[in-house]
Amino acid sequence: MLAERMRTFRDGDEAALVELWNRAFAGYGGYVPRTVVHWRWCILQRPGQSREDVLIVERESQVLGYGVLGPNGKVLELAVDPPLSKPERSRLVGAICEALEGRARARGDEAIAFMVPSTDPVICRALKDRGYREEAGDFLNMTIVNPVALIRRILEHRRDRFPPGWTPTFHLSLAPGHYRFSPYPEIAVAIGNPPVVEGQAPARADYRIRTDLSVLTDLIFNRVTLAGATGSGALVVEPASGLEQVRTLMDLVALKLPWYSPYADAR
């Protein structure tokens, strides 16, 4: 097996690191997709940041993983090539951690912190084995500014998942719920190619959905099920026989990827 080596950042590495990041976290939502321009600003141009803080493991010029030590010992990004075997990933994570800890000690940081996906057992195990402890942190909360645009974007993106010949129309009536800002109390959804979503009551619709924007947010972000919302009376379908059609719609707009946001994205 060819030897791996650890080195610091060099000009021209950006594209490989960005590509690795986006590939390593393809199974997650909730982060800013990396571009070279964004990465340069977010990492390299951050005040106090040095190229020595970006530690890269490579084999034969191929980047296998990297970590970026940010201010106050916070690791802004950690990514390891996903196709590698578990033992290889574990070893690489351990090596990057060790290098980042060494860099943190050299800088005089008295603590080091990682934000990693809890669903990645290799990374979590490697950190625990090195004496890391999971603590309560700050996470990305979220609210919907424009539910019409959100539903439209999701349905347009998933139109190839529509059941064949499926062309119902829906009328959503939304109370504000916990929202102070709810610009569209009535939304019309017409399934077609393309789907049409508008911020006004339709002239007519096959099915009416009465709920509030907080419940709709929970449904879209997969925090409650339609059965839970209807069972608690938080969502009502008229006529009741349209429940299966509404279930199909809600399955289509629900975002099911887990969210992961690294320290680099925290503002």
Add this chain to the structure above:
Amino acid sequence: MPASVAGPSQPRQEVGHVTFRPYSPGDETGITAVLHGAHAAGWQGAADHWLWKHARRPGFKPEEITVAYVDGDMAGCFHTATLPIRLEDGLEVPICIEGDFAVLPEYRGEGLPLPAHDLSSERLLAAGVILRGGFTSLELNDRFYHRQFGYIFAPTVSADFKKILGLGPLKEKVAELTERLLTPRARRALAGERLLVDLTIEQFPPAHLEITQDAIVLNAGSAPAAAAPLALRVPYPLLVSLRDGGAAFGRALLGYGLTGRFRIRGLWANAGRLSRIFLRWAKP
């Protein structure tokens, strides 16, 4: 026509006696003063940090920062950044990520954040932004952001892992432990004693504990040899296990003791002192 935050060339937007306007170049000094004044522990950076974080971000627009004035004085600032966020493969939407919300202490309770948030919502809607969010704790979100504005956490798998590398945070932990460990019974047992314990913690600089009836203090460096201190060799994971409770610590102590990674020296030299402490502690 909905209310909105004024554009750079537009007049200020009045809400009661509070005035909001977007950032304009030259505001940096006032804004960083508000940020420093509003955060008790001090804002994380100086003017260059602010410039990097906001004005030099690719795609920055002045209207992403709102400055609040009360009777002509800068009282608060609200920063946002519109960026793409990934929802799934091939689906990214604009999100306004908020941060550096600050109101000077003397202007708190005047309701500045609510109109600032409402005005920015109108602006964001007009600008094509679909989501807005910010990094916060579960507790603060439940107590404030969810109730006031409907914020939720999408099902997240982000996990925060920390490790102490230096003596500074360890000194704080020892200070926190002092109150818990120095019970009246322990203080009685330690009366008149000064117990020194040299600590060798893997990958840490040398340190020693000074234990008296008044305090447990962690000091940098080794204890004077003339004081014949106890000496402990402690693996870092054993320290971490302290936070998991007595049973977990006991199991870890046994394991590390059997493998030789946890060691005590100087028991014989301190036998008299330890016996006195134990007898006083055991006395009803």
